[in-house]
Every structure is written in C-alpha cells, then in structure tokens.
Amino acid sequence: MKIRNNDPLDLEGDNSETITVKVQSSGTQFLVNYVLDGAGSPLSAGQPLVFTLDKSKHDPSILTFLVTFSDPAGGVYRFEVTGSNNVDTSIYVVTQSFGIPGNSVTYTFDVV
Amino acid sequence: MSKSVRYLLLAILLYFSGVVTARSQEKLRSCDELAELQQTNPRAGSYYEKQFCDTARQIKEAKSGNPAAGIQPIPKAGLNLRRHFYFFVFALVGKSGRASYIVDAEEARTDKQVGATDANAGSTSLTTKGSVPSVLGFAVENGALTKTTSGTTITFRGNPMGIIKALGKTGFIQSYDEEVNDRTTHLLRKFCFSLSFDANRGATPGTFTGDLQQVSSYSFRYDIINKGDPRDQKYKKDWDAFLTGAGQPLADQLQTSLLALTNLGQNPPNASWKDASLEEWYGKADQAVSNATVADVEATLREMLSQVPLSKLSSDTQNEIRKLDLRFQAYLKTREDILENVSKSSILTLEYTNNRQINAPDLSNFKLIAATGFGRRVDLTANASFTIFNTIPPGSNLNRVRDFSISTQIDARAGQVGGLGMIVFSLSGKYERMMENATVPGSGTSMMNTKGDIAVGQLKLTVPVKGSGVKIPISLTIANRTELIKEREVRGNIGITFDLDSIFAKLKP
Numbered sequence: 001m002k003i004r005n006n007d008p009l010d011l012e013g014d015n016s017e018t019i020t021v022k023v024q025s026s027g028t029q030f031l032v033n034y035v036l037d038g039a040g041s042p043l044s045a046g047q048p049l050v051f052t053l054d055k056s057k058h059d060p061s062i063l064t065f066l067v068t069f070s071d072p073a074g075g076v077y078r079f080e081v082t083g084s085n086n087v088d089t090s091i092y093v094v095t096q097s098f099g100i101p102g103n104s105v106t107y108t109f110d111v112v
Numbered sequence: 113m114s115k116s117v118r119y120l121l122l123a124i125l126l127y128f129s130g131v132v133t134a135r136s137q138e139k140l141r142s143c144d145e146l147a148e149l150q151q152t153n154p155r156a157g158s159y160y161e162k163q164f165c166d167t168a169r170q171i172k173e174a175k176s177g178n179p180a181a182g183i184q185p186i187p188k189a190g191l192n193l194r195r196h197f198y199f200f201v202f203a204l205v206g207k208s209g210r211a212s213y214i215v216d217a218e219e220a221r222t223d224k225q226v227g228a229t230d231a232n233a234g235s236t237s238l239t240t241k242g243s244v245p246s247v248l249g250f251a252v253e254n255g256a257l258t259k260t261t262s263g264t265t266i267t268f269r270g271n272p273m274g275i276i277k278a279l280g281k282t283g284f285i286q287s288y289d290e291e292v293n294d295r296t297t298h299l300l301r302k303f304c305f306s307l308s309f310d311a312n313r314g315a316t317p318g319t320f321t322g323d324l325q326q327v328s329s330y331s332f333r334y335d336i337i338n339k340g341d342p343r344d345q346k347y348k349k350d351w352d353a354f355l356t357g358a359g360q361p362l363a364d365q366l367q368t369s370l371l372a373l374t375n376l377g378q379n380p381p382n383a384s385w386k387d388a389s390l391e392e393w394y395g396k397a398d399q400a401v402s403n404a405t406v407a408d409v410e411a412t413l414r415e416m417l418s419q420v421p422l423s424k425l426s427s428d429t430q431n432e433i434r435k436l437d438l439r440f441q442a443y444l445k446t447r448e449d450i451l452e453n454v455s456k457s458s459i460l461t462l463e464y465t466n467n468r469q470i471n472a473p474d475l476s477n478f479k480l481i482a483a484t485g486f487g488r489r490v491d492l493t494a495n496a497s498f499t500i501f502n503t504i505p506p507g508s509n510l511n512r513v514r515d516f517s518i519s520t521q522i523d524a525r526a527g528q529v530g531g532l533g534m535i536v537f538s539l540s541g542k543y544e545r546m547m548e549n550a551t552v553p554g555s556g557t558s559m560m561n562t563k564g565d566i567a568v569g570q571l572k573l574t575v576p577v578k579g580s581g582v583k584i585p586i587s588l589t590i591a592n593r594t595e596l597i598k599e600r601e602v603r604g605n606i607g608i609t610f611d612l613d614s615i616f617a618k619l620k621p
Binding site: 006007009010028029031032033034035038040041042059060062064065066068070071072073092096097098099100101102103104105106107108110 | 154163165192195341348351352363366367370371378380447
C-alpha cells in the first residue's frame, strides 16, 4: 500500500493486498462507524478492520469512517492504515476542536 | 390604536429585529471568540460554528505543519474532499435554511463547587454543590452568609489524583482513560480536598499570607455516586444503541452521498464535485484557501462559504442534501438525548469539614450532598448536615451536637449574554437549627440565648468572565437572624472563582 499525493487518505494498493486499519481513541467513548464499499457497521474498540482489495469488485475501494465524540471537548481518534505489502503506513488523527460532536473521513484505495 | 401602544409595538418590533440580527450574526462568530466562550462553557456555540472553526483549524495546521509530530508544513494546503466532505455537506444542510438544529447552542454543567461553604466568613454558596474541579480551582469570596462577622475567604479546592497527574507527564485526557482501567486510581479520584484561608486572621489581618494561622477550614469529600460523565460505563448501552441506530445510518448516507455528489468513486479517484456549479465554486474556494496565509484562512473560508451557489444546485444535489439533513438531525438529536440523560444523572457526595475557630472549640461538619439535573437548563442540589464540637471545654455544659441543617438550591442557566457566556441564576434556601449558643469569634465567649432557628434565602447570579474559567458569583441573602444576632439581616456577597480544569485541558490535552 502506498500513500499518494502526500495525503494519508489517498491510498493505492495492490490487487489482493490485505489492508489493516487500527483505530484508537482518547478522551471519548470509542464511537466509530465505518462503511466499506457500501457495507459497514460500528467498529468495536481494539478491533482492527481487516479487508482485502479486490480489483474485480471495487476499484477504487472507498472506506468511510464516522467518529463521534461523547464529551464536549478533548476527544482524539487516531487512524493507522497498513498494507500486507508493507510499503507505507498511513497515519491520520481526527482531533475534536471547538466541541464538534463528530467528524468523518474517507479513504480511497486505488487498486493497481 | 393609541400613540403609546403604537410606540410600544414599534419598540417591541425594533427589539426583536435587533435580536434576530444579533442571532444571525451569532451563527458564525469568529473562531477566537468561540474559543474564548468555550473556555468558560465548553459546549458554547452552534454546530455550524464548531464545524467551521474545526475545519479552519485543520487547514491552518496543514499549512503550519507540526515539526514535533514530524508533520511537514504545506503552505499551499487547501480544501480536501476526503477529509472536508463532512463539513461541506454539513454546511450545505445548515445553509439550506431547513436545519435549525445546526444553530442550536449547547449548554454547560453548573454542578461544580469551587468556593467556600457558608460556614466561612466569606462565601457565596448557601448550598454546597456536588462536583468539584477535576484538578484544581480557587475562589476569593467576601461576605458571610450565616456568620455574624463578614470576611474574605480564599479557598483552594481540588483533586489530589488530578493534581499529581497534572504535574506529571500524563495529559488531562489520557489521565482519565488510565483511571477507567485502574481501579485504585479510579477510587482515589473520588476523593478531594479543600483548604480555606481567612485573610483577617494571623499577624497581618487583611492580607492573605497563606500561613497556618489563616487556615479557617479544611475539608475532605468522597463521591459516593457521580454519574455526570458521558464516558461512564453506565452509558455504554446508550452509546451502543446510538452507534447502531443513528451513527450507522449517517455513515451509510455519508458514503452514498459522497459517491453521488463527488467523483471520488471514479477510477482513478477524482476529488471533484459532480454538480457543475458546486465544482466551479469549490475550485475558486480551494484556490483562495490555498493562496491564503495561515492568518487569513478563517476569513477566506468564511468569505468563500458566503458565496456557495445554493440556488444553482442541481435537483440531484438538493435531494442528497435533504437525505443528509434527516440523518444529521437524527444523529445529533440522539447524541444530545444521551448527553441530556447524563446531565440528569445523580450525584451523592459525603463531605467532612473541619472549621477552625479562634479561642473556641473547633467544629466538625458532616454533610451529605445530593444533586440531579432536570434537562439541560436546571439543576437541583440538596444538602443535609450536622455539626459537632471537636472538644468540650472542661466545666462546660455544652452538648456535643452544635447544629443541624438542610438546604436546597435550584440553578437555571439563563443563556448566553453578549460575549460573557452562560449566566446562571440560582435560588437557594436553608434551615439551620442551633442546638447550642453561638461563640463570639476571637473571644471564644458563648453568646447567651442564641440557640434557635435560622432561616436563610438566597438569590444568586453567576457571571462568567471572558478568559479562562473565571466566574463572578453575586448573591443577595436574606436571613431571619445570624448566629449571634436575632435580627433580620440582608446581605450582598460577591466573589471570584477560577476552575482550572478547562485551562489545563487546553494546555495539556
């Protein structure tokens, strides 16, 4: 998996590559929903999201996260995305500033 | 219609037009102003303001970089659909005029006791609140409530575990997470202390020296029940239901709308909008923000948002905005409902206070404090306490129990006033039964015929001050008598309190 355009959310992966996403939270209940190519569910704390890129089904693969902050201030979510082909590690942090209730980020995986 | 009625109607019309104008302007205050408001009320501001300022902050950080975190500055950083899509659709929903919930302001807790209790020579609190600062707070208050002699009391109130963590390397947020996993730390967090100084005592009366002679009281308290934190395990089921019932539908809709509104689903992904008018505006906005200096990001983004071509959006785009509107509404409302439930939770605290008297036996006061909320605007607190003499002087015929009392207080948040933040009105009443005669301060002489009932009523206004965690409580107290004098008494009291939690959370997240 490679990071494109110096953007940790703009990713490129090989066909059949296994992608692992670890999400950690601090200062908030762990409140994470994800949608991968149209299907998703809440994510449990400590449980990584693991999936395989399949060019024949989804290219690009689209992974959307919705994070919610349980407290008025001080929440942080840290995303770490790695691929089984081990080129780059994408790290992205969603910080709660100005008391936002939640936020969303979308990863695109261009399958090559 | 008479002239006077017409003038009155005109005045009302002008007043409300002024209010409406003021509220319209409030929808997007400057981020500095919002940050200042949130120092005294972390939940101040509308959702739109919060998301706007958060987005501006993200862009500023991208431009500035963070060398400590190994993030290189990108001076030309602009808009990014992968990370800002949420904000843009949120803004479009808000700007569409349908979503009043997006401009609703959030309210803050009022359940913290920072100042001294009414047993001191200086106090503005007839009823003691249930919660205290997580780290440290201090208060300077002038004027007694039930004592005959007024003075100035300086109170430090805090949580030993919070202070230890604060002085260590652990951040405010991290420390809370560690506590949840560490039973001992979690238990210790339930204890807290206070130390009050009477500035009129000691070698230099009127000057606060902080020496032992000026210590007028100290206290310890233990939280028997305190469920006022959204991260408490009690609310896990609510949050789980929230994730399934409101979070997931919004997440699903966000991805559906992202694919419907942008070209990120194309091969290769293209970070652009499908709607021609939106894409034209976005291109200009991106260029303007990219070219803006860090200092200009907020103003540039604000200006560009004012130019969103709402009327030119295609019907497909408007349909997606409507779908998102419903999901955002359910998501924010469900979260608010949980937080409202949290705010209604009960607090039960036991407090022991040792009041150090001059030339008289010290007093021990045992107080049970119960508090609960009624929605987001009203809190109810009740106290029940009794006081005993620590020692009985030889030859004295004093009973051990000096007094007992009950009190109650209602706090109502009145709303944001100007740039001050959340003003709180409080109404409090106290009944105290003096089982023994009162002692004259300083002389230790027992004042005859001072046993009996004391009834006190208090009206209090707590005004937050621009800046960090500062509040000014101003109270008017009416009593049928004081401890020493059996005559009606009306007093005005004023103080200043500092809750350092909000400052600490900002300095050391």
